[in-house]
Amino acid sequence: MPPQKKPRSNLIYLLIAALLFAAVYSTFFGTTSDIKAEEVSITEIQNFYTQGKVASLEIEGNTVTATLTDGELKKAFKAPSDTAKDLGFDRPDLVPLTIKDTANQAFWTDLALSVIPFFLILGLLFFMLRSVSASNRTALSFGTSRAKEFDKSQKDKVTFNDVAGSETAKEELTEIVDFLKHPKKYLKMGAKIPRGVLMIGSPGTGKTLMARAVAGEADVPFFSISGSEFVEMFVGVGASRVRDLFSKARKNAPCIIFVDEIDAVGRHRGAGLGGGHDEREQTLNQILSEMDGFEKDTNVIVMAATNRPDVLDPALLRPGRFDRRVVIDNPDLTDRLAILKVHARNKPIAKDSDLEVVAKHSPGFSGADLENLLNEAAIMSAREGKKTITQHHLEKSLEKVLLGPEKSGKLMSEEEIKVTAYHEVGHALTGYIMPFTDPVHKISIVSRGMALGVTWFLPDRDSVLKSRKKFESELVSLMGGRAAEDITFGSASVTTGASNDMEKATKIARDMVTKYGMSPLGPITFGEHHANPFLGKDIMHERTFSDDTAKLIDAEVSKLLQNALKMAKDILTKYKKVLAEIADDLIKKETISRKEFEEYFSKAKIKPSIGL
Numbered sequence: 001m002p003p004q005k006k007p008r009s010n011l012i013y014l015l016i017a018a019l020l021f022a023a024v025y026s027t028f029f030g031t032t033s034d035i036k037a038e039e040v041s042i043t044e045i046q047n048f049y050t051q052g053k054v055a056s057l058e059i060e061g062n063t064v065t066a067t068l069t070d071g072e073l074k075k076a077f078k079a080p081s082d083t084a085k086d087l088g089f090d091r092p093d094l095v096p097l098t099i100k101d102t103a104n105q106a107f108w109t110d111l112a113l114s115v116i117p118f119f120l121i122l123g124l125l126f127f128m129l130r131s132v133s134a135s136n137r138t139a140l141s142f143g144t145s146r147a148k149e150f151d152k153s154q155k156d157k158v159t160f161n162d163v164a165g166s167e168t169a170k171e172e173l174t175e176i177v178d179f180l181k182h183p184k185k186y187l188k189m190g191a192k193i194p195r196g197v198l199m200i201g202s203p204g205t206g207k208t209l210m211a212r213a214v215a216g217e218a219d220v221p222f223f224s225i226s227g228s229e230f231v232e233m234f235v236g237v238g239a240s241r242v243r244d245l246f247s248k249a250r251k252n253a254p255c256i257i258f259v260d261e262i263d264a265v266g267r268h269r270g271a272g273l274g275g276g277h278d279e280r281e282q283t284l285n286q287i288l289s290e291m292d293g294f295e296k297d298t299n300v301i302v303m304a305a306t307n308r309p310d311v312l313d314p315a316l317l318r319p320g321r322f323d324r325r326v327v328i329d330n331p332d333l334t335d336r337l338a339i340l341k342v343h344a345r346n347k348p349i350a351k352d353s354d355l356e357v358v359a360k361h362s363p364g365f366s367g368a369d370l371e372n373l374l375n376e377a378a379i380m381s382a383r384e385g386k387k388t389i390t391q392h393h394l395e396k397s398l399e400k401v402l403l404g405p406e407k408s409g410k411l412m413s414e415e416e417i418k419v420t421a422y423h424e425v426g427h428a429l430t431g432y433i434m435p436f437t438d439p440v441h442k443i444s445i446v447s448r449g450m451a452l453g454v455t456w457f458l459p460d461r462d463s464v465l466k467s468r469k470k471f472e473s474e475l476v477s478l479m480g481g482r483a484a485e486d487i488t489f490g491s492a493s494v495t496t497g498a499s500n501d502m503e504k505a506t507k508i509a510r511d512m513v514t515k516y517g518m519s520p521l522g523p524i525t526f527g528e529h530h531a532n533p534f535l536g537k538d539i540m541h542e543r544t545f546s547d548d549t550a551k552l553i554d555a556e557v558s559k560l561l562q563n564a565l566k567m568a569k570d571i572l573t574k575y576k577k578v579l580a581e582i583a584d585d586l587i588k589k590e591t592i593s594r595k596e597f598e599e600y601f602s603k604a605k606i607k608p609s610i611g612l
């Protein structure tokens, strides 16, 4: 079936309608003149004729209509093979004879009758195909690639300027840009133009953006298709889409083909769970053979993006294929600030608002998260009818992105608020006293998302290496919440509010023992750990130790946690007065800022990070 586009299908409907009309017309109106005629046998008309009672005769197809001398109309049917002469109507000079040629009309009627059912069935089929699913709109064009082409002339052209940070990645890709711009330079040196560039990074780190920026910088067309689009509804479609995409690209060289989420097709072949992977395999094979099929000087570069490089088929990573790999990391503090600045360019940010604070607050945020954050702030500001986006809006939306939307209305009882306040101040106070913890930025008991309250510790910079002392301090401040509940309300009334703290603390303690060798068990790691948890292999880490060792590990972990809890209780007992003072204020104010928090201590002449 040839590819059919929308206008074509409209034409089909029009044709069906026209034929239907023709058929109806010719059956009902084609013989109107005979309606009044009385039907008789052909012999009767022959008799009238010989008796001279016929004034005129008309033969139309097989219908013979006679107008008698008295004005009456008689109609009869003759055999198709009989001519006027055969029937004895041989005196046209006396009785005028008109023979109407109906061959034409009959032809159309016949055609309509034979063709209409066919078209109706076709139409029905067409509708059925169309309604299979909304995504199958183009059911009849499934063989062609659906790559979106971003022409170089497009207005929203992306360049490296729009991609903040990621300096190393940009450096590596500058080379690709140069290949696209000046291929001759490299060919002269006998260098092969690279075929494939694989971009690796967590979701939202700007891989797609970066690929578009390369196209924008080199000023070449950009064909983008997502791996999942290859494997859609019909078997065999993936491979033919690949073929089509590459031939389109060859015609437009120099250009970039961008395969987003290539892991959808590029997984280890023959290693799937369950069946039905033939389709993906075919598609992958087609990509590989197309890439191999490039002439030496074909200036088409295939860029692909994935966040699961571990599952990719090794054949993809072979030299001559995606042999260049560019890792795009989650942004660090400076990159985050740069990304915020890029997205703040067309937003009215108030002069006194500080993007740097936002950047500091958002370790672990991806570029997409940061963009979302600024967007939330803009929406919030617009909703309040303000002209600019203030620091207040930025921090609010940061919290929103981080913790889920703020719950409106009073959901906590007074009792719960009190417990939450002491709990949070417990975290903050122990954190303040313990050395090596980050400064407290804000304490809040406004309930939002999952957490009832929240204490933010704001690092002055992203730390890469953490010391044992820092871990121990962190454990104490994590235990601070539970400890505060315990010493204020008694151990019988401790709540479930600390379950998240316990989880975090346990993970830190376990890592200290099994991963970082920070326990009396010595400098050894237990179990196989992977450097990149986002690669998804962490789930299946192997146990490489005996049951006895497992017991020792559990004992060490438990000791670390017990010590931390005891330390937290000791601190809070010692500073019980300050704890109560801050907690009571927190209940009134709901939030306490870093400055306010530190004032309590300067008033009471307690220095930070003094330990016990």
Ligand code: ADP
Residues within 6 Å of the ligand: 162, 163, 164, 165, 166, 201, 202, 203, 204, 205, 206, 207, 208, 209, 210, 305, 339, 342, 366, 367, 368, 369, 371
């Ligand atoms: P990925 O393809 O890695 O999942 P995208 O390229 O789709 O991520 O990024 C999503 C959005 O996040 C982009 O449209 C962009 O607005 C923003 N973004 C991500 N990284 C950056 C960056 N380094 N600089 C500017 N914006 C970024």
Ligand code: MG
Residues within 6 Å of the ligand: 207, 208, 260, 305
């Ligand atoms: Mg993407």
Ligand code: ZN
Residues within 6 Å of the ligand: 423, 427, 481, 482, 497, 498, 501
């Ligand atoms: Zn807590």
